[in-house]
Amino acid sequence: MDTPERTQIASSSTPASKFEDSPVFNYINNLSPIKPVKSSHVTQTFSSLTFSSIPSIFTSPQASSLKESKFLKRYQNLDISKLQSLSGDAEGMSKDERTQAEAEAELQENFEAGISITPDSIEQLCDQTEFAIELPLTLKYDCGSPDCDTNQEIGFQRSDGTDQPQGDANLGVKQTGQGCDWEGPVVSDTPDLLIFSSPNDAEAFRGIIQNSPGLAVGLGVSSPSGFFQNSTANLQQHFFEVGLGEQPEMGGSSQSLELRNAQEDLGSDGLESIGIYSTDGLENGLAAHEPSAEMKTLSYLQRGMRRRCLDFETVGGHKRKVLSDSSSLSHSENKITSKNLQHATSDNKQRSRSSRADQELLPHPMVSSAHEKEHDEGGNIPVEDTSQTLVQLNPEELNPNSPRKKRRKVEHDVEAGACRRCNCKKSKCLKLYCECFAAGVYCIEPCACHDCFNKPTHEDTVFATRKLIESRNPLAFAPKVIRSSDNAEIGDESMKTPASARHKRGCNCKKSSCLKKYCECYQGRVGCSINCRCEGCKNAFGTKDGLECEADEEETEKSENREHDVTAPKTENPRIEEQVPPAVLPSTPSGLSRPLVTPAIPLSKIKPPRASFMRTIGSSIVLKGSQKVGKAEYILHPRPKFENPPQPNNAEDEMPQILRVSLTPNEDIKMGSPNRKRVSPPHREIGSSSSLRSGRRLILQSIPSFPSLTPRH
DNA sequence: GAGTTTGAAACT
DNA sequence: CAGTTTCAAACTC
Incomplete structure (x- = not known):
């Protein structure tokens, strides 16, 4: 904490900012090596970067309190050694000042050009900004969950250093409001924090990166621009990771030290290091990595993959962050730098060919979200999943083209209800046909898609496409299955269906009788509603005619026995049991904490x-x-x-x-x-x-x- | 693993 | 807006 460098930085880098005054900040300050200066920068950077998705993420009602707890737990288990090694790498990785200078220049340029933060934008992005702030402070990134509150809480605890991940339960409980209440104590000061002057943004960014050893790990040599376009989300993720990793073991000061060291070591290289995760970084730098670096990268990659998978897994709603984050991010970026768009478009093919692995290496935003999710879930980290990921994460495995691997993984995932992957061949994963795209997540290694454009590399394209689709149908990306708040359901007589969820747009099944997964309602484990235009509806979770039955696992199981039951036509399909994963439905009223309810998603395949x-x-x-x-x-x-x-x-x-x-x-x-x-x-x-x-x-x-x-x- | 079925998405 | 085509998942063999 006391290292000269740190002091130096603190003193020289930035004048005391408003937020520094905030109690929270001070508190953090004491705890973390990350100096206010950096924090402020970070904040700015984030907002500038437009973690646009963030807001939505935070806002989303579906926050799962569990997430945080999980998150904490997971990191608890992280090896400190790993962190250390990372920091060490960072040291070795430091690059020439020139590069840094360039990067900064570019960053500034970008900021000035298009990312200027206006009061309006600030307002709009208030959530984001807060988020950004939060990140630095807490290093926690899961904000994707609607439970901002929870997040805040977590951040707090962490700051304290007193908190151990064990606070999980508490964390979950704390989550109170729907959506995120940024007004929380921790964040209360954030607005001020958000305000910063741009010139330092680049530096700030760098600082952030530097702060996070994880970022450094990447080592890729990427252009700053690339970083901005593609890696903001990644950055976030990494940032988060770093924070997490440190967090558990170190409590307060030790962690700080780690960060500081890493930061110092990295020096100006941080930016580039981060770039590795960006497309450019992958392409350019991956090959050049040192073995050790690769290893690390690999590990990160693994994480990323797992995250994504998890994200899907939790269908419940954490994943949301993902694309939206990325997309929104990209979107903003797109506007900012149209040139990039062109570039991306032109390079799409090239990149798609050259760097599948790269992408995978990139823990894009989605991944991060997934990551979050992973933690969120209840603390149950699918160990299985993880191990699997690790296993697969050898360079070879990274190749999406390896059918065997894919299949294996897919099966595994499916069984585990893990992540979803697409198999698109003609849509380029840029249409709603693509589950990944539709879900707002990037395709990733496990996907077997061809000519996939739904990757961070083509962020611009993805975003543009999304917009296009949305322009046609604003609800195109809306969750198909909506789970109404549990409480509402409870009280409602008409809706006795435990499946408090409803398919928003309704299905149109003709032959499946809504008893197979062809039916979105069924797949979503929700009953059909009046909105459905299905014929011969026998949805086990409730027919549109109001013959809803408990679609719960129990019900489902029972359904088998109820073949004769009028309300349970479901019986017709013996498979229902199989298809309907148990226990997923938040039918429980308890879910009240989450107004919005997680989408009724079965652990397994439901379209999370x-x-x-x-x-x-x-x-x-x-x-x-x-x-x-x-x-x-x-x-x-x-x-x-x-x-x-x-x-x-x-x-x-x-x-x-x-x-x-x-x-x-x-x-x-x-x-x-x-x-x-x-x-x-x-x-x-x-x-x-x-x-x-x-x-x-x-x-x-x-x-x-x-x-x-x-x-x- | 290949082929079929299905229904959403996209197109006309 | 209805009809048709395209698409990819779900399903079957």
């Missing part, structure tokens, strides 16, 4: 991705919809076309306001398009009200997160 969208895209979508005057109706009206009658829910109540505020006529989005068919459900019946409610609620909740998509007008 949709869930992710809830936070990310979904919100944005909603917003857009609202923006569109004509279509906004469903949101604005008490009884929207979609399924949502007004609900006495907090979230809902709030939402309208949000919508009004954000409502802007200028967007040309056609709400109706894909959904229009479904917009006016065939029958809007009595019992439907309940279902409607849930649908509506979901929509509303997701709205808050939207900001990311409309970051800058």
Whole structure:
């Protein structure tokens, strides 16, 4: 803590900033080697970088309190040795000043050019900024979860150094509000923090990087620009990782030391090091890595992969962060640097060919989210998964083309309910056909897709495509299955279905009787609703006719026995049991802590991705919809076309306001398009009200997160 | 593993 | 807006 360097930095780098005054900051300051200066920079950097997704992530209602706890636990187990080694690498990795200078220059350029932070942007991105702040402070990154509060809590504990990961339970419990309440004590000062002058941004960024040994590990030589475009999310992730790794073992000071050392060692190299994770970095630097470096990278890669997988695993909703983060990030970036877009586009093929491994090496945003998730889950870290990942993570394994590996992994994952992967061949993973894309996550190694563009490398393309799709259908990325808040469900008579979730847009099954996974409702483990236009609905989780049955595992199991039961046509499908993973449904009212409820996703294959969208895209979508005057109706009206009658829910109540505020006529989005068919459900019946409610609620909740998509007008 | 079925997404 | 095509997952053999 007392090292001369640190002092030096602190004194010289930046004048005391507002946030320094904040109690929180001071507190942290004492605990962490990371000096205020850096923190401030970091913050700025992040916001500048537009971790646009962050906001949505945080906002998302689906935060899982467990996440944090898990997160902590996991890191607890991390090897300090690893950290040390990392820091050591960082040392060895230091690069020439020139590079650094260039990087900085570029960064500044970027900032000045397009990333300028305006008051408006700040406001809009308030959540983000806070997030950014939070990162530095807590090193915790899981903010993807809606439970910002939780995050904050965690951060606090960590800062204390007193907190041990064990606080998990507490953490989870602490999560209170829906969405994230950034107003929390910790963050209260953040707004100030957010304000910084750009010139130092680059440096700040560097500082951040430097601070995190993990970043240094990458070693790739990447251009700063590349870093910005592709790696912000990565940076975040790494940052997070670093923090985490340190956190557990070190408590307070020791950790600080680690960071400081790493930082010092890295010196100016941090930026480049980070770049490794960026596409460029991968391409350029990966090959050149030293064995040790590779190893480390590999390990990170593994993490990343695992994260992603986990993300999916938890379907519940953590993954959301992912794409939205990345996308939003990319989006903003896109605007900022159109040239990059072009570049990305032109290079797409080239890169796709050259660096699959690279991408994988990159723990892109999504990955990070996954990572989070992993921790979040309840502390149960799928050891299995991890080991597997490790095993596979040899260079060879990284090759997505290795069918065997993929298959193996896929199977494993599927069994474990781990991550989802696509197998797209023609869509380039840029259409909703692609589960990954639809889920808002990048494709990753396990995917067997061909000509995949849904990668960090093509971030711009991905983002543009998303926007395009959203323009056609604002709800395109919205979670297909929405789980209404448990409490609401509980009280609702009409909705006895434990499956408090409803398929938002409804299915259109004709032959599957909603008894197979072809049916989105069934897949999502939710009952069909009035919004469904299915024929011969026998959804085990509830038919659209209101014959809902408990879709719980129990129910499902029972269904077998109930073949004759009127309400349980499900029996028809003996497989239901198999298909329906047990226990996943948050049917429990307990979920109250989470207003929004995690999407009803089965551990296994259910499309978790949709869930992710809830936070990310979904919100944005909603917003857009609202923006569109004509279509906004469903949101604005008490009884929207979609399924949502007004609900006495907090979230809902709030939402309208949000919508009004954000409502802007200028967007040309056609709400109706894909959904229009479904917009006016065939029958809007009595019992439907309940279902409607849930649908509506979901929509509303997701709205808050939207900001990311409309970051800058 | 290949082929079929299915329904969402995309297109016309 | 309806009909058709395309697509990829789910499923079957």
